[in-house]
Amino acid sequence: MPESSAHLSLILNFCALLIGASIGVALWAILQQVGQFSTGTSRRLAAVPLLFKLFLPFARLTAPLFQSPQWEGMRGRTDSRLVQAGRDQEFSPEEFLGIRVVYAAFFSALGLTFVGIAPYMIISKPVTGLGLFMILFGFLYPNLWLSTQIKARHRAMQRALPNVLDLMTLSVEAGRDFLTSLHEILQNRVRDPLGDELERVFREVQLGKQRRQSLRDMALRVQQPDVTQVMETLAQADELGVSIGQILRILGDQMRQKRFQQAEKLANESPVKLLFPLFIFIFPAVIIIMLGPVLLNAMKSL
Secondary structure, eight states: OHHHHHHHHHHHHHHHHHHHHHHHHHHHHHHHHHHTOOOSSOOOOTTSOHHHHHHHHHHHHHGGGGGSGGGHHHHHHHHHHHHHTTOTTTOOHHHHHHHHHHHHHHHHHHHHHHHHHGGGSSSHHHHHHHHHHHHHHHHHHHHHHHHHHHHHHHHHHHHHHHHHHHHHHHHHHTTOOHHHHHHHHHHHSOOOHHHHHHHHHHHHHHTTOOHHHHHHHHHHHHOOHHHHHHHHHHHHHHHHTOOHHHHHHHHHHHHHHHHHHHHHHHHHHHHHHHHHHIIIIIHHHHHHHHHHHHHHHHHHHO
16 A cells, blocks of 8 residues: 555656646747737837736736726726836736736636645645745735836936936036936936936927926826925926026935935944844854864763
């Protein structure tokens, strides 16, 4: 009996490997089809996770479900977050909600499969844990990815804002107007999230939109505190007819000071963050190296 059980476990493990290989081949074949899939629109999917690209055609099948009025609130929140992350040109709110559904369904099915076959495998508990992790991953990952994109974009804007304000200050004080200064700065800077938003402001003003309204719309799109403060101040200066040269200089000094304070805060927090890895990984290794030979000699003498 024990020998037959061992043979059965070996066969089940081999079957599980074959199933995994089959799923991998099937996913590769679908991925090849997705690579040839034409969206008909100019979508920038280069920096999107691979599975998002893979699930996008299936998400579009579920997208009409989220067009009903009862999903209006969730669509609005998703659209706002996509705009903050700079991904509104890649996914519509309905498509991203569809990706969340397809992601959860796929990884739930995969996780339940692992949980179902776990009792027949030698390492049943790790396989069960892996299945439960897949289910949780499928429900949480799309939102976590979008939150990470928003934080990274806000951080990049916060870093670039003082330099842009300094350049605009020098250009305006040299006698150029706001739009000309903005256009020259955008032409000579490397493309980044702040540059993309300022270029959108420049295009809107060129098309006839009021400058103050374009600046406030940018603040609403980005929803980053420093950018909001700068855009609101410039919009108020435009309403009151105040010269913006001195205002830009003051804003640049404030943003640079805030950036230095943020760097000091992170530097002061680093010792506290290092305590956990020190106690868990480094101190035990040091103790073993220092006391290991002493303990071995004591054990030999005993």
